[in-house]
Amino acid sequence: xxxxxxxxxxxxxxxxxxxxxxxxxxxxxxxxxxxxxxxxxxxxxxxxxxxxxxxxxxxxxxxxxxxxxxxxxxxxxxxxxxxxxxxxxxxxxxxxxxxxxxxxxxxxxxxxxxxxxxxxxxxxxxxxxxxxxxxxxxxxxxxxxxxxxxxxxxxxxxxxxxxxxxxxxxxxxxxxxxxxxxxxxxxxxxxxxxxxxxxxxxxx
Amino acid sequence: xxxxxxxxxxxxxxxxxxxxxxxxxxxxxxxxxxxxxxxxxxxxxxxxxxxxxxxxxxxxxxxxxxxxxxxxxxxxxxxxxxxxxxxxxxxxxxxxxxxxxxxxxxxxxxxxxxxxxxxxxxxxxxxxxxxxxxxxxxxxxxxxxxxxxxxxxxxxxxxxxxxxxxxxxxxxxxxxxxxxxxxxxxxxxxxxxxxxxxxxxxxx
DNA sequence: GGCCATAGTAGAACGTCGTTCTATAATTGA
DNA sequence: TCAATTATAGAACGACGTTCTACTATGGCC
Numbered sequence: 001x002x003x004x005x006x007x008x009x010x011x012x013x014x015x016x017x018x019x020x021x022x023x024x025x026x027x028x029x030x031x032x033x034x035x036x037x038x039x040x041x042x043x044x045x046x047x048x049x050x051x052x053x054x055x056x057x058x059x060x061x062x063x064x065x066x067x068x069x070x071x072x073x074x075x076x077x078x079x080x081x082x083x084x085x086x087x088x089x090x091x092x093x094x095x096x097x098x099x100x101x102x103x104x105x106x107x108x109x110x111x112x113x114x115x116x117x118x119x120x121x122x123x124x125x126x127x128x129x130x131x132x133x134x135x136x137x138x139x140x141x142x143x144x145x146x147x148x149x150x151x152x153x154x155x156x157x158x159x160x161x162x163x164x165x166x167x168x169x170x171x172x173x174x175x176x177x178x179x180x181x182x183x184x185x186x187x188x189x190x191x192x193x194x195x196x197x198x199x200x201x202x203x204x
Numbered sequence: 205x206x207x208x209x210x211x212x213x214x215x216x217x218x219x220x221x222x223x224x225x226x227x228x229x230x231x232x233x234x235x236x237x238x239x240x241x242x243x244x245x246x247x248x249x250x251x252x253x254x255x256x257x258x259x260x261x262x263x264x265x266x267x268x269x270x271x272x273x274x275x276x277x278x279x280x281x282x283x284x285x286x287x288x289x290x291x292x293x294x295x296x297x298x299x300x301x302x303x304x305x306x307x308x309x310x311x312x313x314x315x316x317x318x319x320x321x322x323x324x325x326x327x328x329x330x331x332x333x334x335x336x337x338x339x340x341x342x343x344x345x346x347x348x349x350x351x352x353x354x355x356x357x358x359x360x361x362x363x364x365x366x367x368x369x370x371x372x373x374x375x376x377x378x379x380x381x382x383x384x385x386x387x388x389x390x391x392x393x394x395x396x397x398x399x400x401x402x403x404x405x406x407x408x
Numbered sequence: 409g410g411c412c413a414t415a416g417t418a419g420a421a422c423g424t425c426g427t428t429c430t431a432t433a434a435t436t437g438a
Numbered sequence: 439t440c441a442a443t444t445a446t447a448g449a450a451c452g453a454c455g456t457t458c459t460a461c462t463a464t465g466g467c468c
Contacts, residue, residue: 159382177362195395214444
């Protein structure tokens with residue numbers, strides 16, 4: 001059989017970003033955050049290491065791209081809008097966890113792993129802040145109709161996010177002793193929302 | 205003035221472990237997890253890099269030591285025992301956060317940062333598991349007196365831990381938009397426990 | 409169809425990392 | 439005092455992110 005060239009000698013410029021991004025996510029999925037090295041990334045994408053610097057400005061640029069991509073994916077959970085504001089919040093939380101578990105590499109870069117020396121670009125921070133605004137909006141819809149009486153919607157958003165993130169973080173880290181992860185999570189979200197909807201206890 | 209030798213030419217063996225441990229925590233506090241390198245650690249402790257291998261078996265051994273030390277510190281929050289089982293749980297959660305904020309380096313190693321290539325030693329995992337047993341014990345005391353009706357104490361422990369860890373994690377990562385972090389945390393813990401104490405909603 | 413600017417590639421190189429190994433010298437106990 | 443420990447200094451290895459250089463494949467234009 002004829003020896004076909006292992007690969008076109010040069011990768012087209014417009015294909016490089018998507019190839020690198022796909023390779024980065026595949027590498028992280030298979031080997032974890034530590035598997036994401038520039039050399040391995042280039043090898044996996046079938047691209048020269050230099051191309052990563054030409055197109056992303058280095059490893060940090062790749063991480064920024066994963067962040068932005070992840071927030072774009074996550075933003076779609078805002079579409080979960082039901083009539084009832086509170087039900088929307090439950091559905092949103094469920095979708096948040098679904099996203100985190102389905103896109104662990106994204107979630108790891110976004111909220112779990114601190115890559116050494118990586119500081120997100122300003123644009124990345126902006127996208128992240130917009131993501132939080134979506135959540136606060138969902139909560140605000142609730143407070144507008146009288147849910148979470150006596151509480152600030154920003155505080156409630158922070159509290160709900162903390163709860164969901166905490167559950168997901170421990171789950172991804174492999175620290176989950178619950179009997180049925182899905183059910184326990186749903187019960188958890190319901191309980192947190194119920195508790196936040198209860199009147200504030202002012203006792204010290 | 206007389207030139208006193210900058211340091212004894214050799215560090216006594218028995219002093220090395222504590223010197224290294226202290227230096228490790230100081231380095232992490234000042235420069236973050238990425239500042240914790242073997243060479244910097246040895247320099248800071250006034251010790252030869254080789255000593256870290258002789259006494260800890262490498263960087264992983266230092267991380268293990270921090271883990272074990274951290275769980276020992278954390279275990280003291282179990283001493284927070286009040287008559288009322290539910291109040292104990294609230295106090296324990298507050299103490300958990302106090303520990304995390306007061307010993308950020310410990311907490312970072314234990315639950316936040318994934319150090320590349322680091323896998324905790326078996327003994328470290330054992331100590332960690334014992335820590336979780338303390339928490340489950342606290343929750344079990346509640347279920348024994350009728351709090352959290354219809355729920356498994358293991359599940360409730362997982363849920364409460366997720367909530368507290370999530371809040372602390374976002375706080376340490378600098379992602380906290382709440383108005384008053386202390387008060388919002390206390391309200392959060394109260395709300396989570398209240399919600400988990402409410403009857404289970406079996407509707408799908 | 410041929411030419412040239414663009415841009416991907418290969419590879420060496422620098423300083424850093426964790427780690428191992430060597431030889432030396434300080435300390436300690438018998 | 440002598441010998442066994444053991445901390446130290448330093449070179450070395452492979453891998454990391456990053457930069458630079460020389461080379462060459464590609465695509466647009468005349």
